Amino acid sequence: MDTPEKATQIATPLSKFEDSPVFNYINSLSPIKPVKSIPITQTFNSLNFSSLPSIFTSPHVIAHRETRFLKRNNCSDPSKAGSCSENGNKVCTDDGVAMDASQLYDNSAQLQENFDTGVSIEEDSVEPSSDSKFVIELPRALKYDCGSPGCSSTPCSVIEANYVSEQAGTSASVVPFVEKDSENGSFEDEVHLQGASQIGQKKEEVGCDWESLISDAQDLLIFHYPNESEAFKGLIQKSMDPGARFCTSLVTQFSQNDLSGEPELQMVDSVGCSQQHEMMEGRSAQPGETSELKEINEIEDNLANDDLNNCLTGNPSEDVGDEVGVCVQDAFKRVPTLHRGMLRRCLDFERVARRKNLNDGSNCSSIILQSNDKIASEDNQLVPLIPNSDSPRCILPGIGLHLNALTLASQDNKNFKLEIFSRQLSFPTSTASIHSPESGQEPVQESLTSAAAEGDMVPVDDGVPLAEDASQTSSYLVGEESNLNSPKKKRRRMELAGESESACKRCNCKKSKCLKLYCECFAAGVYCIEPCSCQDCFNKPIHEDTVLATRKQIESRNPLAFAPKVIRNSDSVPEHGLPLQDESSKTPASARHKRGCNCKKSSCLKKYCECYQGGVGCSINCRCEGCKNTFGRKDGSAIIETEAEQEEEESEMCEKSGVDPILQRTEISNNEEQNPGSALPTTPLQFSRPLVQLPFSSKFKPPRSLLSIGSSNAFYTGLNYGKPSILRSQPKFEKRLQTAPEEEMPEILRGNSSPGSGVKTVSPNSKRVSPPNNVLGSSPSRRSGRKLILQSIPSFPSLTPQH
DNA sequence: GAGTTTGAAACT
DNA sequence: CAGTTTCAAACTC
Known part of the structure; x- marks a missing residue:
């Protein structure tokens, strides 16, 4: 047209x-x-x-x-x-x-x-x-x-x-x-x-x-x-x-x-x-x-x-x-x-x-x-x-x-x-x-x-964790601004300041020469600067060639290595035009960690958890155990985050009160499962998140170009989406979702281990996996998950048309 | 500030 | 792909 x-x-x-x-x-x-x-x-x-x-x-x-x-x-x-x-x-x-x-x-x-x-x-x-x-x-x-x-x-x-x-x-x-x-x-x-x-x-x-x-x-x-x-x-x-x-x-x-x-x-x-x-x-x-x-x-x-x-x-x-x-x-x-x-x-x-x-x-x-x-x-x-x-x-x-x-x-x-x-x-x-x-x-x-009124307006989630982007940006700023002596202090300050804190990336590498992803600076696509306490640092303009070569190597291994770890949905949502979701998108939950975390002891409540650190909730992609991520639990599919979050909170409350977290979780997981599947399709947000993640996480490699880009993590995700057709970025999402999850979605939702599984639900949470199957058909009791799913299915197509 | 814990990254 | 090791951040004291 x-x-x-x-x-x-x-x-x-x-x-x-x-x-x-x-x-x-x-x-x-x-x-x-x-x-x-x-x-x-x-x-x-x-x-x-x-x-x-x-x-x-x-x-x-x-x-x-x-x-x-x-x-x-x-x-x-x-x-x-x-x-x-x-x-x-x-x-x-x-x-x-x-x-x-x-x-x-x-x-x-x-x-x-x-x-x-x-x-x-x-x-x-x-x-x-x-x-x-x-x-x-x-x-x-x-x-x-x-x-x-x-x-x-x-x-x-x-x-x-x-x-x-x-x-x-x-x-x-x-x-x-x-x-x-x-x-x-x-x-x-x-x-x-x-x-x-x-x-x-x-x-x-x-x-x-x-x-x-x-x-x-x-x-x-x-x-x-x-x-x-x-x-x-x-x-x-x-x-x-x-x-x-x-x-x-x-x-x-x-x-x-x-x-x-x-x-x-x-x-x-x-x-x-x-x-x-x-x-x-x-x-x-x-x-x-x-x-x-x-x-x-x-x-x-x-x-x-x-x-x-x-x-x-x-x-x-x-x-x-x-x-x-x-x-x-x-x-x-x-x-x-x-x-x-x-x-x-x-x-x-x-x-x-x-x-x-x-x-x-x-x-x-x-x-x-x-x-x-x-x-x-x-x-x-x-x-x-x-x-x-x-x-x-x-x-x-x-x-x-x-x-x-x-x-x-x-x-x-x-x-x-x-x-x-x-x-x-x-x-x-x-x-x-x-x-x-x-x-x-x-x-x-x-x-x-x-x-x-649109997503654009939605400024940034500065406050919350924009994840890498914010972090990076902030990092830049921080790094420059605060030349705090000790990285830790700086970091802490950053933390205090907000998530952006992460932005300032000051590394303290001793053995990696700041040429591995261990190095936050390198991972963020920035050169180490004075504030860094790194030793034998090669992540400097002087060693530009080395840095680039190393970066390429890493990218060759994992094209998304330098992509933003946290993907935000908000953008996609607005476009789709779902208002509610838009708001949800604003919430941290809207965003998700690209790969998900693998936390076992931190309950996703500490910065050890990348999801938590990024200010985003855990997603299906996460393999964490005992997830209590305040930004959103695994199950709480990002999709309806708001609801999910609420539910999660409720569950948490229950837990605190003595209720079985597990039960709740299962429920949640169900929701999640549902959501995941649903999420993708249903609401823009939902699917956007999952989509985003899915493509990458599940497929992962797709976007290389992004990789080339390297530092542009955030963009990266965007890029992927972007590729498709102009207007269709969303559609593309849909496509991707469709391609990956979406088409599968129905099956996944219904039969497949989990919607997420499509993506990655994977083993860790076998718990979750099993439920998913049931999810659609079985219970769905509460969860918005169902709604989402149901909606999602139809919504998918609808979304595109809307555009 | 030193030591421990943690989980991602890297390696096998 | 799974398991192990390495690494540096996060955390604790």
Whole structure:
């Protein structure tokens, strides 16, 4: 449905757009004329698209944001992607209409990321309906015009056109956004009307774009990170594709505060402009979302900045894209050059490799290519790539950072955020969408959230255990921020602070050389830093090659080794649209440990238990004994966590009171069993969780691309999901679920040892296993499990259709 | 801070 | 795949 409609839509929007005086004006300005995108993009978009949503949704609460990030990133990415990978060509080649979406898409891997970003953006613009699109485009044009004077409208226009086409292609994929877009559309319309006069708004928009850019830039930074400032510089200045430059410039601006703030970057003009345009487009495309994304990006940026500051006083590399910075400068000024810190910690080993590649050729492209290579092995991987790219930076750092930033965000950051928000606020719907973090913006967020109401809004579960993501992110922050002397203290502090504590990963390895998963830093995909008490540490940039090689080895053994251990459902749920579940998703229970724990003595009540440590409940995948995980017991399938949790709690209560825990457990197990099976299918959440886990846990290896990504654990999961089709990320889930569990589900539920068994119920809990069989048929007494199951079965199909 | 416990990771 | 060993975090004192 997407493609055809998109095409038509695109055409309409364009036509409309063209009709608009603004468009005409832009056209006059820009030498290049807008080219309609190629259908091919759609495929990418679709792919990316679907993947993104699913990915984001499921893994972590943050995932939503991430997804948005991705989207945002997409927006920005497009520019980046364009600049970086092929995009670089695009962006750079303003002249040559580098914009070719097709080119961008050409690189599948690149496409994934790019697509994701681009798609989301495009989708927004396109999907929203011709009107929305139309509106979006116009704003873009305006933005471009206003935003980058030097760049002149022309590039922008071209870009826009390209985007439009692309968007059209992608639009289908991003269904969800469409609605928003539609909303935005009205808003945008206004913008258009105001258009010319709205330069100030443009700035704001630009700021948003910048934000997106920044986020992108962060990504870039991350990529470059290994190289550190030099890498940045090199990437930015040298190879930097326009897009990359753009991003980098943004980043640098952030980092450096731009303070100098001079719009030096004329070089960027064409390119930069194009990038900006792209960025702008991204924004324009998704006014609301973009704004959100921007906010997120900003947050990330802030976080990154903070982190960087904390971690490194290091200098960001040089600023390249001052131009962009100029517009954005205001907002970004605050951002110091924290990137480095981020970079340090965030190491994406892969990225490092990418950087190398990038250095060789086009930075971005090379990076993408690498990822692609890895990913290439697996079709879906492309999608993963995106996540990966994001994940490392965005997810781990980004997300965590965001969260942290929100909470920790310096006043400056807050101000910046506030500004952004205010700006966004100007945009009715779009602004609402903004997720911004909690920090100062809460009020706004609330309003926004109410408006958006979606998972995205659901900010992160900072408080609770986001599991790795959060931990990682936090870790980064923490690591940088708190350079506590003793790791233990630090850790404890972290713990005290919250789960994020885990984020700061400081290792104390003595024999592993920090090259094994024993090392938390290595496992998290970050380099060891001073705070670490490790001995003979090889997990340092100096030993980058060794680290990468080791990482590859480990990944070869277990592609998911570096994937996030905890998978969150929340994202997926929202998409599906189950409200209740959404909430449940918020709960820790919603998330599940990828592999599950194997606790025998800790009762899953101590940090020995990875599930507990990750702040998630135990799942079917767990083989723990005497599980008392307060976040959710095994049986309590994540699915209906809320209920399950309640039940669990009740059971616990009973236990405490003297009731047989075992009995309860059995019940629970039944539920779990039921849930597992049901969970997958039934509610989005349910299935999302199980799905997520199942695929990985059960299948495990699927997603290699993710692996390649490495650090991007969270993303990883998302990636997997993402692969499928654009919209279908969920569907994919379903498919996967279906493929794995789902199809089996019925049997499993009924006959198979356990639904979970499908996945893994496995031996440990033979107890549970037996019940499952009965579960469906037999008893089901209470449990929501049945309901879930029943629902689940039907729901599965229904879910897809809904989409 | 040292020692113990614990469970994941790695190895066989 | 199962069992054992290694390892480092988590925990206790």
